[in-house]
Amino acid sequence: MAEAQATAASAAPAKAAAVKPAAAKPAAGHGDAVNIGPSAAELAMVQAPMTRREFLNYAFLGSLGIFLVVFGGAFFVFALPRFGAGEFGGVFDLGLAGDAIPGTEDAPKASTAARSWVSNTDQGVVALYNVCVHLGCLYGWEPITNRFECPCHGSKYEKDGTYIAGPAPRSLDRFVIRFTDANGTVLAETNAQGDPLEIPSPNALMIVDTGKIIQGKAHG
Amino acid sequence: MGLFNRQVKKKTENGNGKANGNAPNGQDTNGHDVPPSPETGEGGAELFDVKTSETMGDRVGGTLRDKSPHAIKALMPWIDKARSGPEGRAEFIDKTKEVAWVQADNTVRAISAGMGIADTRAFFRGDPPIEKPNPRYKVHVNAFFAHLRPKYYEKASTKFSHTFALGYLSIYMFLLETITGVILMVFYTPSDRRAYEDIIKIMSSIPYGQLMRDLHRVGAELMVLIVVLHMTRVFLTGSFKPPRSFTWLTGVVLLILTFALSFSGYLLPWDQLAYWAVTIGTSMAKSVPPKEIVGYFSNLIMRGGDTINQNGLLRFYLMHVFALPAITLVLISVHYYRVARSHGISLPAAEEEDPDPAVRKAAKERIDYLPELFTRELLWAAITTFLVVVYSAYVFHAPLQEHSNPLHTPLHTTAPWYFLWIQGLLKDAFVLPAIRALDQLIISSVKYIGVVMPPGSTIIVPLYDSPAWMGVILPTMIIPALFFGVPYINEWWEKFWGSKPSRQLLKNRKGTVVVAILSTIFMLVIWYQGTPFYGVTAPPAVEIGQAFLPEEGVLPPVPLVPDDWGPIRRLGYENLPDGEYDLAEYAVPKTTYTEFERILSAIQQEIMRRGQLWEEGDKEHGLPEPTGVFTIEQWQQNGLKRIELQINWTKTTPSDTGEFKRVIYLQQDTRYQ
Numbered sequence: 001m002a003e004a005q006a007t008a009a010s011a012a013p014a015k016a017a018a019v020k021p022a023a024a025k026p027a028a029g030h031g032d033a034v035n036i037g038p039s040a041a042e043l044a045m046v047q048a049p050m051t052r053r054e055f056l057n058y059a060f061l062g063s064l065g066i067f068l069v070v071f072g073g074a075f076f077v078f079a080l081p082r083f084g085a086g087e088f089g090g091v092f093d094l095g096l097a098g099d100a101i102p103g104t105e106d107a108p109k110a111s112t113a114a115r116s117w118v119s120n121t122d123q124g125v126v127a128l129y130n131v132c133v134h135l136g137c138l139y140g141w142e143p144i145t146n147r148f149e150c151p152c153h154g155s156k157y158e159k160d161g162t163y164i165a166g167p168a169p170r171s172l173d174r175f176v177i178r179f180t181d182a183n184g185t186v187l188a189e190t191n192a193q194g195d196p197l198e199i200p201s202p203n204a205l206m207i208v209d210t211g212k213i214i215q216g217k218a219h220g
Numbered sequence: 221m222g223l224f225n226r227q228v229k230k231k232t233e234n235g236n237g238k239a240n241g242n243a244p245n246g247q248d249t250n251g252h253d254v255p256p257s258p259e260t261g262e263g264g265a266e267l268f269d270v271k272t273s274e275t276m277g278d279r280v281g282g283t284l285r286d287k288s289p290h291a292i293k294a295l296m297p298w299i300d301k302a303r304s305g306p307e308g309r310a311e312f313i314d315k316t317k318e319v320a321w322v323q324a325d326n327t328v329r330a331i332s333a334g335m336g337i338a339d340t341r342a343f344f345r346g347d348p349p350i351e352k353p354n355p356r357y358k359v360h361v362n363a364f365f366a367h368l369r370p371k372y373y374e375k376a377s378t379k380f381s382h383t384f385a386l387g388y389l390s391i392y393m394f395l396l397e398t399i400t401g402v403i404l405m406v407f408y409t410p411s412d413r414r415a416y417e418d419i420i421k422i423m424s425s426i427p428y429g430q431l432m433r434d435l436h437r438v439g440a441e442l443m444v445l446i447v448v449l450h451m452t453r454v455f456l457t458g459s460f461k462p463p464r465s466f467t468w469l470t471g472v473v474l475l476i477l478t479f480a481l482s483f484s485g486y487l488l489p490w491d492q493l494a495y496w497a498v499t500i501g502t503s504m505a506k507s508v509p510p511k512e513i514v515g516y517f518s519n520l521i522m523r524g525g526d527t528i529n530q531n532g533l534l535r536f537y538l539m540h541v542f543a544l545p546a547i548t549l550v551l552i553s554v555h556y557y558r559v560a561r562s563h564g565i566s567l568p569a570a571e572e573e574d575p576d577p578a579v580r581k582a583a584k585e586r587i588d589y590l591p592e593l594f595t596r597e598l599l600w601a602a603i604t605t606f607l608v609v610v611y612s613a614y615v616f617h618a619p620l621q622e623h624s625n626p627l628h629t630p631l632h633t634t635a636p637w638y639f640l641w642i643q644g645l646l647k648d649a650f651v652l653p654a655i656r657a658l659d660q661l662i663i664s665s666v667k668y669i670g671v672v673m674p675p676g677s678t679i680i681v682p683l684y685d686s687p688a689w690m691g692v693i694l695p696t697m698i699i700p701a702l703f704f705g706v707p708y709i710n711e712w713w714e715k716f717w718g719s720k721p722s723r724q725l726l727k728n729r730k731g732t733v734v735v736a737i738l739s740t741i742f743m744l745v746i747w748y749q750g751t752p753f754y755g756v757t758a759p760p761a762v763e764i765g766q767a768f769l770p771e772e773g774v775l776p777p778v779p780l781v782p783d784d785w786g787p788i789r790r791l792g793y794e795n796l797p798d799g800e801y802d803l804a805e806y807a808v809p810k811t812t813y814t815e816f817e818r819i820l821s822a823i824q825q826e827i828m829r830r831g832q833l834w835e836e837g838d839k840e841h842g843l844p845e846p847t848g849v850f851t852i853e854q855w856q857q858n859g860l861k862r863i864e865l866q867i868n869w870t871k872t873t874p875s876d877t878g879e880f881k882r883v884i885y886l887q888q889d890t891r892y893q
Contacts, residue, residue, distance in 0.1 A: 081526075153755070
């Protein structure tokens with residue numbers, strides 16, 4: 001086909017190629033040709049000053065490019081998902097602390113609406129985001145081994161979400177917990193480090209704020 | 221009338237007629253001699269001397285003559301002759317044959333876009349063309365689809381053992397996917413409420429629906445396979461080298477598009493397999509650095525929400541049926557244009573670089589596309605269609621797991637087999653342990669200079685983002701960066717060593733062979749690590765349940781790789797007698813056991829082995845005093861069985877339930893659970 005192409009373009013180079021194939025082939029359209037620089041005409045064109053038409057053409061092309069970029073931005077904003085009120089990302093009331101929170105020796109409790117595991121240890125309560133920090137699978141509580149295990153890539157976590165093993169980059173993410181009394185006064189709130197929270201009273205209301213995710217600590 | 225007018229003019233140039241655009245007589249398409257009409261003398265001019273004394277009949281006849289089709293008009297002068305006697309009749313018949321031939325020949329020329337009757341026959345007989353210049357080349361100029369193809373190929377490049385027709389088969393698979401895909405679209409609704417039902421409907425109540433779905437699935441997996449093989453072939457024959465560098469580059473884009481096409485279709489059945497495989501896939505996008513911006517937003521845009529839902533399904537659907545096929549079509553056009561118009565298919569390197577000019581010349585001998593290669597291609601399409609249909613009808617059925625459940629990830633969720641290598645990378649078996657070891661090395665060595673770090677402290681590990689490196693950066697380096705670069709790296713390499721740019725694999729490219737073998741081994745290893753057999757351990761009771769009653773088919777039954785539905789599912793509805801079985805009774809295998817009892821016995825053996833392990837002190841894999849009960853019962857309706865495996869053991873911790881249950885349901889009338 002290369003030969004056919006050459007024949008179509010001009011007969012002479014094809015014949016030359018046929019006579020000395022070894023020399024002609026690599027050079028054909030490729031970097032091996034000796035660089036002799038631009039001709040006088042080429043040089044004159046390259047160094048010529050910009051005309052008004054040339055400038056306008058560049059400006060026109062540029063404006064088309066700007067349009068495409070703006071259009072891409074508009075598409076991006078258009079395609080971004082909208083989050084409605086009352087969906088995940090909002091505040092969830094899990095009821096009285098005494099009911100919502102399992103004992104320190106019991107298995108953690110899952111809350112599907114708030115997408116969290118409420119887990120109680122001697123240090124206090126944590127609300128763990130129920131998505132594995134590795135690749136978004138839902139890990140589960142394994143009572144036999146007494147830990148969380150991810151079914152996809154095998155990451156393992158302690159009851160309080162601390163990383164044990166597997167490819168996950170950090171410990172499990174936690175939500176902010178708030179305990180309030182019946183009047184809505186905040187009795188206790190998870191600190192910025194996401195440390196486990198002591199239960200102030202079994203009659204306090206437990207609130208999980210899924211809008212505030214505290215990333216787990218990177219592990220070693 | 222334009223056609224007739226042109227012929228009139230042609231006649232006029234010959235000097236045998238008058239420059240009268242409406243002269244009805246005295247012409248003939250091929251310029252055959254026209255005898256003077258007995259009535260009108262020479263020419264037809266007198267027809268226009270309309271006489272008032274003309275009868276109505278004459279005028280109607282004149283009009284008929286005027287408006288008749290050209291072929292009839294050409295015959296008219298002979299009609300009167302035929303009336304005059306037998307000789308005239310014979311002449312009339314001859315003339316009729318002549319005119320009919322011209323008509324038929326022109327019609328065939330129009331249909332075949334350039335070949336007359338004789339040449340069409342020669343075409344089908346496999347004879348050389350008759351007319352000069354070759355009318356088959358005319359077809360390439362006139363006909364759109366023929367113009368896409370080259371007029372001829374160089375003979376050696378068409379050898380089957382050189383290309384294995386893999387490029388052609390890729391296009392074939394793309395067409396197959398388009399056709400079966402459009403048929404499936406008729407019954408499919410991209411809605412989280414209806415999608416799964418629609419797939420069930422396609423498989424169970426639409427005639428040929430299951431065949432279409434299986435064909436689409438087989439075609440998709442074969443397309444990935446064929447494109448990868450095509451690329452391998454191009455690499456091994458050195459066909460990526462100049463002047464084909466850019467073609468290789470478009471080919472890499474097409475490989476990625478093939479993956480994307482296949483993967484975007486993965487979500488559409490909306491079953492557990494689809495849902496969680498795509499969750500993993502989009503989570504990888506989350507790790508694209510800088511992940512706070514690019515990763516976060518690309519994940520959101522793809523999923524259409526924080527998890528995959530109706531929005532995500534619709535987005536994947538639109539990508540799958542419109543955006544990606546459109547882009548792929550454009551890229552295929554660019555890729556094929558380069559092959560067909562700029563450089564053609566490469567010649568086998570050994571023949572192209574042969575020192576003997578006779579061999580080189582023979583390799584470049586022309587072989588026409590029409591009809592030889594065209595026939596060959598049709599044959600390939602027919603054979604492939606046959607094989608794919610037989611395979612889909614009798615061997616392979618596209619899997620469908622349970623309806624997607626965003627609240628439960630099944631154990632051993634896997635990516636599609638062509639992404640298992642990425643899933644293997646994500647388990648991070650090499651780099652993370654290495655970095656951990658390095659950390660330990662640093663900690664233990666700084667002890668000697670007096671710096672004591674608390675146990676469990678880390679140095680480099682916190683800086684390392686495993687999903688980003690293993691899920692995004694490394695695959696990106698392997699596929700686009702490295703593959704894009706292959707022709708250019710190769711060129712630089714040859715210049716660096718000053719070696720002759722040769723394409724012969726075993727003679728001049730030994731380094732290439734080594735690199736190819738090593739990278740193949742590496743890919744196979746990480747591919748294996750991606751399967752559920754590597755690195756994902758569950759608690760012992762779950763492992764037993766998973767081995768005999770897996771939650772879902774673990775591995776999709778890809779070609780050549782067996783499905784893994786577990787022995788109970790494979791045994792089938794009919795062979796599972798209802799009842800409650802205490803597994804302890806099956807502790808000793810007996811030769812009189814049925815197939816079902818043998819499986820019960822195998823489960824009991826495994827339970828006993830776990831008990832044994834516990835006693836030996838292996839708390840990780842053993843169970844304290846385990847017992848098992850296996851229950852099969854009819855469930856809710858006829859034709860549905862509930863199968864339960866319950867394993868009990870002594871509680872070891874307060875939160876330990878001491879119990880594991882695995883329940884699956886089997887339906888009577890379907891291969892799918």
